[in-house]
Amino acid sequence: MKKETTIKIYSPILQEAHDSITPQERAAFDLNFSISEKIYHTLQEKGMSKRDLARLTGKKESEVSRWFAFGHNFTCKTIALIQLALDVPIITVAQ
């Protein structure tokens, strides 16, 4: 994943929109985005498609597509299912 840089916002309307997001909302969004990106890159590395992931997890392709859409809220149950299907840790918890 590319390193994030500072955003210059020229529109006061958009500045206000960005400012309306709480730190908790942004943190939750970022966490879900990182999980989604980790799954995407794991599939790329393994030469697998979303269809393969659907087959391995026993989920419909439409549901798997939602995992890659912005703002999807992953549950621990879903993450565990994906980890087992791909045999890769998607998230690790600090000890």
Added chain:
Amino acid sequence: MLNMSQKNIIFAANLRYTLMKEARLKTLEQTDNVSLYSICFDGKAVSEYEAFVQKFKDDATLNTDYKKIILAIEKIVAVGAFERFFRPEGKISDHVAALSIDSRKLRLYCLRISDQILIVGNGGIKDTQTYEESTELSGYVMDLQAFDKMLAEAQKDGSVTIEKNVITGIEGKVFQLS
């Protein structure tokens, strides 16, 4: 074969497009890697994306979906406008795409020019199966398709150039709708 209702929707969308005469490109956000633009039609100071933001910012029932869109655009400007972040809409030959968000209610349409340049349009509530069935949404898609054509023509005649994350030649430029 189109039914009467579909014909009316296309007529209304075409009428909206015909009534518009000119457009300008406005820079909204920028990083070293990505630039975000939007379109101002007919001398309006507020761009299409800003109009979308103003339309939904105080809508309590759509607040969650609205915030997903704001955060998604923020993320794209930070990391890149990658193809996987969008769903193709419009025609194969154009750059029109819908932002891929986990929402059954809201849609936002864009022109994904490259990984480094995104032109955001307008959007609205998705209450039909396809955008073609909605007068409002098909109007936004047609706006973007029309602008996409004008941008391609401006690149061809050399008045506008696109390099990396910058579109040059847009300062004061008015794109005439033909």
